[in-house]
């Protein structure tokens with residue numbers, strides 16, 4: 001029998017936010033790589049804005065996601081070697097941290113370069129540091145490097161999920177896929 005207080009899968013909200021974030025982060029990498037290779041033009045400024053608005057959306061969504069997680073605990077990992085458990089928890093923690101730190105660095109870096117951010121062209125966000133191009137350069141360099149760290153963590157994370165699904169054939173991926181019922185929940 002399945003205990004009521006031990007969830008066997010992520011709930012609908014957690015799954016929806018996970019896959020919405022996947023979409024937004026894929027857009028962020030696409031826009032980030034594209035925009036930094038453009039010559040200066042109005043179009044470049046526009047694409048930067050889309051990247052910045054999308055990144056701030058991930059920041060807010062992640063704040064909500066963590067609050068949801070606190071009040072709706074995720075399913076425990078099935079029994080496995082302690083090193084695997086550690087790797088899974090560490091990768092998740094790194095991804096959560098980067099989903100908060102990357103937008104902060106991008107936001108502060110843009111402001112330091114004298115480009116204040118107006119979220120979706122509607123909400124004027126305060127500039128907490130003022131213009132300082134040397135600081136801006138350092139912040140955006142850290143943003144770019146941590147962006148690559150996130151890319152590496154994501155390869156590991158998605159690779160592990162696919163390994164569980166296709167090699168181990170356990171229900172780990174199903175716990176996060178929309179529409180898949182956890183075993184024992186019928």
Ligand code: HEM
Pocket residue numbers: 025028029032033036048051052053054055056058059098099102103104105106107108109110117140141143144147148150
């Ligand atoms: C999870 C959120 C974010 C991710 C994954 C992300 C990812 C990236 C990536 C991959 C690049 C290209 C790096 C390069 O090759 O130079 C980039 C550049 C950039 N991002 Fe983000 N970003 C995020 C959020 C933000 C936010 C919220 C802002 C600003 C409000 C921002 C501002 C910038 C800027 C200004 C650059 C250009 C840096 C340069 O010109 O060297 N990013 N970002």
Ligand code: HEM
Pocket residue numbers: 018021022023025026069074077088092093095096154157158159161162172173174175176
């Ligand atoms: C932008 C891309 C992604 C990000 C930022 C991300 C982030 C995360 C985070 C933070 C968790 C931990 C959830 C929690 O316990 O609170 C998680 C879980 C999970 N993710 Fe992702 N993920 C991404 C892409 C993917 C992809 C492409 C797959 C599948 C191929 C995937 C499969 C899973 C699965 C199966 C879990 C649940 C693992 C478990 O049951 O413990 N994720 N993801």
